[in-house]
Amino acid sequence: MGILEVQNVNKSFGGLKALQNVNLSVEEGTIHAIIGPNGAGKSTLLNCFVGKLVPDTGSVVFNGESLLGIKPYQINQAGVSRVFQTPEIFADLTVFENVMIPCFAKRDGSFEMNGWRSVSKDAEIHDRAEQMLTDVNMIDKRDMTASSLSRGDKRRLEMAMCLSQSPKLLLLDEPTAGMARADTESTIELLKEIQERLKITMAIIEHDMGVVFSLAQKISVLAQGTVIAEDLPDAIRSNPKVKEAYLGTAAED
Amino acid sequence: MLGLNKKDARLLLIVAGMVLLAPILLNPFPEGSAMAQFNAGYPDLMQRFVIFGIFAIGFNILFGLTGYLSFGHAAFLGAGSYAGMWMLKLLSINVIPAIILSTVVAGIIALCIGWISLRRSGIYFSILTLAFAQMAFALAASVLTPITGGETGLQTNLNDPRIFPEFLGGGSSVDGNIPKPSLFGLEMTDSYELVLGSWEWTFNWGFYLSGLIMLCAFYVAIRIFRSPFGLMLKAVKSNQQRLNYTGLNTKPYMLACFVISGMYAGLAGGLMAAMDPQVGAERMQWTASGEVVLMTILGGAGTLIGPVLGAGLIKYFENIFSKINKATLEVWFGIFPDWMTDLLVTIVYPFIGKGWHLTLGLIFMAIVIFLPGGLVQGGQKLASFARRDRKGGGVEGPAADQRNTPAE
Numbered sequence: 001m002g003i004l005e006v007q008n009v010n011k012s013f014g015g016l017k018a019l020q021n022v023n024l025s026v027e028e029g030t031i032h033a034i035i036g037p038n039g040a041g042k043s044t045l046l047n048c049f050v051g052k053l054v055p056d057t058g059s060v061v062f063n064g065e066s067l068l069g070i071k072p073y074q075i076n077q078a079g080v081s082r083v084f085q086t087p088e089i090f091a092d093l094t095v096f097e098n099v100m101i102p103c104f105a106k107r108d109g110s111f112e113m114n115g116w117r118s119v120s121k122d123a124e125i126h127d128r129a130e131q132m133l134t135d136v137n138m139i140d141k142r143d144m145t146a147s148s149l150s151r152g153d154k155r156r157l158e159m160a161m162c163l164s165q166s167p168k169l170l171l172l173d174e175p176t177a178g179m180a181r182a183d184t185e186s187t188i189e190l191l192k193e194i195q196e197r198l199k200i201t202m203a204i205i206e207h208d209m210g211v212v213f214s215l216a217q218k219i220s221v222l223a224q225g226t227v228i229a230e231d232l233p234d235a236i237r238s239n240p241k242v243k244e245a246y247l248g249t250a251a252e253d
Numbered sequence: 254m255l256g257l258n259k260k261d262a263r264l265l266l267i268v269a270g271m272v273l274l275a276p277i278l279l280n281p282f283p284e285g286s287a288m289a290q291f292n293a294g295y296p297d298l299m300q301r302f303v304i305f306g307i308f309a310i311g312f313n314i315l316f317g318l319t320g321y322l323s324f325g326h327a328a329f330l331g332a333g334s335y336a337g338m339w340m341l342k343l344l345s346i347n348v349i350p351a352i353i354l355s356t357v358v359a360g361i362i363a364l365c366i367g368w369i370s371l372r373r374s375g376i377y378f379s380i381l382t383l384a385f386a387q388m389a390f391a392l393a394a395s396v397l398t399p400i401t402g403g404e405t406g407l408q409t410n411l412n413d414p415r416i417f418p419e420f421l422g423g424g425s426s427v428d429g430n431i432p433k434p435s436l437f438g439l440e441m442t443d444s445y446e447l448v449l450g451s452w453e454w455t456f457n458w459g460f461y462l463s464g465l466i467m468l469c470a471f472y473v474a475i476r477i478f479r480s481p482f483g484l485m486l487k488a489v490k491s492n493q494q495r496l497n498y499t500g501l502n503t504k505p506y507m508l509a510c511f512v513i514s515g516m517y518a519g520l521a522g523g524l525m526a527a528m529d530p531q532v533g534a535e536r537m538q539w540t541a542s543g544e545v546v547l548m549t550i551l552g553g554a555g556t557l558i559g560p561v562l563g564a565g566l567i568k569y570f571e572n573i574f575s576k577i578n579k580a581t582l583e584v585w586f587g588i589f590p591d592w593m594t595d596l597l598v599t600i601v602y603p604f605i606g607k608g609w610h611l612t613l614g615l616i617f618m619a620i621v622i623f624l625p626g627g628l629v630q631g632g633q634k635l636a637s638f639a640r641r642d643r644k645g646g647g648v649e650g651p652a653a654d655q656r657n658t659p660a661e
Contacts, residue, residue, distance in 0.1 A: 050498065076500035088498070090491040093484075101488050104481050105500040113509060115482035118256055122481070165500065 003028040003201050004049070004169060009058035011044055018044045019055065020225045026169070031195055031202045033212045036222035037245065042205045045222070046173055049203075050082055051075045063168060073110050079168035085177055087154035089161070091147035095138060098146050099129040099160055106165040132164040136190065152183035156190070163194065172204045176211050188214055213237070221245065261475050264558060268471055272464035275299055276454045283451035287584070290576060293569055296444055296457035300528045301568050303460065303467040304521050309548040309560030310467075310474050311517020315510055316546070317555035318483060320490035322379045324542050325366065325386030329359040329515040331393060331537030333522025335401055338532050342413040346432045348441065348462070348527035352520065359519020360512050362389075367511035371504065374493075386542055394534040406533030409434075434527045436462055441528055459528045466524065467561075470517060475557055477513070486510055518545075547613075551620055553627025562628045570613050577605040 002025035011019040018041045026032045036042050047053040048060055051072045060067045067075055076082075090098050103125045108114065119125075133139045136156045141149065146157060155175065162170055175191070176184040188211060194200060206212045212219065213233055220230040223245040229236060236242055254262040271278065280294030293299070312326055333355035340351035370381040393401040401407065411431050433440045441459035448454075477483045485506050488496050496503055526532055535541075544567065552563025582601055586594040604612045624630045 071502070072497040073500050073502045076498055082498050088492060088495040090488050090495060092491040093487060097484060097487075101484060101496070101501075102499045104484070108481070110500055110502040111505040113482065115477045115480045115509075115513075117480050117482075118476075119479060119481055119484055120258060121256075161495075161499065 033216035081162035081167035305564035308521035315514035318486035325382030327541035328386040328389040329518035333519030337523035337526035355523025363515025553629030
């Protein structure tokens, strides 16, 4: 029984069947990659995990609780954090404020009327945010406005924001999309290090095969809305169905 | 001090000093001099400065922090005024219950309007608030005449019931005169006049009460800006999607912010009724809602002191600039030859008197284009110029450049 259990999920948009009988099980403490060619339904599946879409049928159970029909903020409070394809950060605020906000959300819950307390006197939150920024090597940029960061640093900041909540499950939607080679490698290192140190369960949607095979402990392959294989990386590499659907074309590039 | 950091505490002290000395600062020109018409230190206008300051501070908590542009804040201002008037008519002429009730009533109305309007954001939110405010205006002007007095409005009367005439000290009701709103017997219109040489300063009770309340309102606003709650509101403006995926429910934050902002407007409305006990439906009209938007943007949306400056500027223009007439202009330009005087008067005339809106519009355009951060940004630019001059003086060449770079 994995920490995230997806069973018989179907989702269609009009006549298009985006997901058909998808089954997936993410084991606690592992990095699980979901790959597939464009249009395979990867993002639709991810959106079903975070409350943005509700599947037509089937169940998504996280840690014994159903995630269907509850709001994104409730899913986050249950322990699921999400990294977006393009980093979603609070661009007008400083790096430090960006990290403080999830720390507050983790400690005080989804709403607290704390208009009389002072942000600058909250030592607990400050320590936590400083720790997180140190962990991703961004403490020297703490007073910069987030919008002025480089793409790679925005990604790091977003990671720090998600990790500051010590999530039980981290969802990553193409974390290295559009990154320079050096940034991609440093992101892989960062994710590996986080996984070793914190043992956070991660589900990654990724295009880049290099990233997938250097990170994932288990891989699910989606094609045309169905899971055609779920196995260890080595087995996936040699699976003929996967080669045909995905790697075959990728290998020719 | 008071849980504020040094910079905020200094700002609060400066504002407190300005309020305290306002009757002197606003009357810089001796009585009877040609410039005396630019003096703004008379009680009515000073009261308006601080009351509209409160209104704008409250509006800025909503617009400046969250970016939600409400076009219906006049509804809360008007509701506060009506509620305050009824307290003055029914309970006691003391202004304290009036001010408290006006704040509470505006808060309740803001809760209802916010509950519905906040289902949408952006332009749809603005339109919804505008619609509610216009409904409130129409109701006040017609259907609700028994409560609001319709188009004649509400005034205090001699035969008002006032069930507790002596409550909290009450007020004077001598010789069949209509009692004036008062605070523990001190009438709001009472003033102490000080004549010093050719200067005349008026220290008015009503102004100092409003000023004290504005200082409290300003202090609360600073606390909100610096609190986790304020940080979340800034985050709403910056990226609502991320905020939702960070485990925060934006709805109660927005509603709380809207209600607080509405209560500020109600407080301002209550004070207006307390300073000048008459209120009409026009206080709820959309022009009043638009005015507070102008004030906030002129001064600098999202800054602490900006809305107060903006309110001051607009009220100054409305009351002082509009009083300059053709005769005054002819006196000013009298030093030139006749033909030139006529020419100058013809050019300047459309911008003064009743044309003050034209000048205000030009100033507004200039500020929005050149100083999007409002008067506050202008002040900061001036300050940084001054600093650079002071630093750069004496040191020349690359050394000066090096020293100046980090400041930019």
